[in-house]
Amino acid sequence: xxxxxxxxxxxxxxxxxxxxxxxxxxxxxxxxxxxxxxxxxxxxxxxxxxxxxxxxxxxxxxxxxxxxxxxxxxxx
Numbered sequence: 001x002x003x004x005x006x007x008x009x010x011x012x013x014x015x016x017x018x019x020x021x022x023x024x025x026x027x028x029x030x031x032x033x034x035x036x037x038x039x040x041x042x043x044x045x046x047x048x049x050x051x052x053x054x055x056x057x058x059x060x061x062x063x064x065x066x067x068x069x070x071x072x073x074x075x076x
Contacts, residue, residue: 003075006055008047011067017042021059021068027052030059 008030015038022030022045033046045068047053055072 004055005051005073005075006053006057007050007071008053008059009069009071010045010047011069012044012046013039014065014067015042015044016040016065017044018064019045020062020064021045024058024062026056026058027054029053 017032019032022032029047029049029052030045031048032043034043036044038044045059053070055070057070057072060066060068060070
């Protein structure tokens with residue numbers, strides 16, 4: 001059976017650190033990067049384990065600033 005995989009991309013310079021994306025990820029792979037601050041002065045969101053992404057798109061849907069893109073493909 002094919003399994004969905006995804007790739008999440010953040011426009012980190014525009015992220016305002018609201019953390020909404022971290023609350024809707026079903027596999028809990030999105031977190032705030034506490035080690036960096038973007039040009040807006042916020043800790044940007046990042047993916048800690050991209051290989052676990054299922055490409056659901058929940059993070060992109062909830063982002064109020066449209067800074068998240070999700071690509072989805074099926075593994076064979």
